[in-house]
Amino acid sequence: MENPTSQKLFDSATELIPGGVNSPARAWRSVGGTPLFFESGQGSRINDVDGNSYIDYVCSWGPLILGHSHPDVVQAAQDATAKGASFGAPTAYEVETARLVVDAVPSIEMVRFVNSGTEATMSAMRLARAATGRNLILKFDGGYHGHDDALLVRAGSGLATSGIADSAGVNPKLAEDTIVAPYNDLEAIEQIFDAHSERIACVIIEPIAGNMGVVPADPEFLTGLRRITADEGCLLIFDEVISGFRAAFGGAQEVYGVYPDITCLGKIIGGGFPVGAYGASVELMSHVAPLGPMYQAGTLSGNPVAMAAGAATIRHLAKPDTYARLALTTAQLADGLREIFNETETPATVNHATGMLTLFFGVDSVKDMTTAANNDHQQFTSFFHKMLEHGVYLPPSPYEAWFISLAHTSEDIDATLQAVRDSL
Numbered sequence: 001m002e003n004p005t006s007q008k009l010f011d012s013a014t015e016l017i018p019g020g021v022n023s024p025a026r027a028w029r030s031v032g033g034t035p036l037f038f039e040s041g042q043g044s045r046i047n048d049v050d051g052n053s054y055i056d057y058v059c060s061w062g063p064l065i066l067g068h069s070h071p072d073v074v075q076a077a078q079d080a081t082a083k084g085a086s087f088g089a090p091t092a093y094e095v096e097t098a099r100l101v102v103d104a105v106p107s108i109e110m111v112r113f114v115n116s117g118t119e120a121t122m123s124a125m126r127l128a129r130a131a132t133g134r135n136l137i138l139k140f141d142g143g144y145h146g147h148d149d150a151l152l153v154r155a156g157s158g159l160a161t162s163g164i165a166d167s168a169g170v171n172p173k174l175a176e177d178t179i180v181a182p183y184n185d186l187e188a189i190e191q192i193f194d195a196h197s198e199r200i201a202c203v204i205i206e207p208i209a210g211n212m213g214v215v216p217a218d219p220e221f222l223t224g225l226r227r228i229t230a231d232e233g234c235l236l237i238f239d240e241v242i243s244g245f246r247a248a249f250g251g252a253q254e255v256y257g258v259y260p261d262i263t264c265l266g267k268i269i270g271g272g273f274p275v276g277a278y279g280a281s282v283e284l285m286s287h288v289a290p291l292g293p294m295y296q297a298g299t300l301s302g303n304p305v306a307m308a309a310g311a312a313t314i315r316h317l318a319k320p321d322t323y324a325r326l327a328l329t330t331a332q333l334a335d336g337l338r339e340i341f342n343e344t345e346t347p348a349t350v351n352h353a354t355g356m357l358t359l360f361f362g363v364d365s366v367k368d369m370t371t372a373a374n375n376d377h378q379q380f381t382s383f384f385h386k387m388l389e390h391g392v393y394l395p396p397s398p399y400e401a402w403f404i405s406l407a408h409t410s411e412d413i414d415a416t417l418q419a420v421r422d423s424l
């Protein structure tokens, strides 16, 4: 596939924008090569600026669960835009989308919309500190919750290593308040609470991890985490920015039957427009201004276009059989991959949950960041480029989730599996 226009655009972009991109993963640093520039998408397919077409498993990193340019979403966004892109005052759209979210997500009674998942987790932490009067945050190694200072921390080895920031420019005083624990390890959690009892404001977790590759939590681990945090008077935050409206209509909390104190949402609930949200019980949300003393605001929060696109998406997802269909398509891809690796005796693991999947080369099981990091990076890199040649656009890193949308057909999956055979 030729991509001279992408090359040219990327050359200009690198002069004007750091690394040529507005979010680092888009720069393909992990796999090398020139990132493709896209100009349109339709259903499961995207078209680059040189006229090449691909089956898309990035789906804008999660939001596009209905596929690209779904007619209901396009119509809703167009109608809202024509009436006025923003008022900085309440609109009916916010009420409708809030109603849909509250009705869908079991643990949310009241919700506040923001503009990104980062803002959602940042605000949820502030709420946890406001409600508990405590300061420490516990997160998991390999858990990504946006780029807020306190959460850009990941721990070296060992149990509750007090945070060493991954990123330059993070206030070390903030990072010190973040404790990092290994995922799926309840014993580690117990030890951390023994050492820091009554000082931890909240535990924040992706109940189905999507940012160390897909790693679902063990059910006993989530149940244990719920029990311990409740006993300790510490709030449990589910970051469902990916899993919300994906793992099930009510998110991972519906799948596991484990309910957090605070839920963070994003991605899908904006239908492809910038959005985030955090929600909880009425009692907890009463800490948020103007009801309470915890300040949090946003000029474009609850933006009518994003709310309209989000509501159109959620209404579509509420139809019967949606998630059964998504689960089936995902299983067809996951099982098909496993079969190919079996036949070809390629050492690899496929982890999946409804609508999301990661293939780890060279490892036989992945349950946390340490085991994820054992994957064969080099093999993924050459696989990524071969798949591209065969018309399949995968996330450009072995630690990302492939996103399956409702627009992906059984034929798309068959074509993808054929591309995998050819690539191997």
Ligand SMILES: *Cc1c(COP(=O)(O)O)cnc(C)c1O
Residues within 6 Å of the ligand: 115, 116, 117, 118, 119, 121, 144, 145, 146, 147, 206, 210, 211, 239, 240, 241, 242, 266, 267, 275, 276
């Ligand atoms: C994408 C993501 C975020 C951050 O959302 P942004 O809209 O990119 O700020 C937070 N948490 C998780 C689990 C995510 O996948």
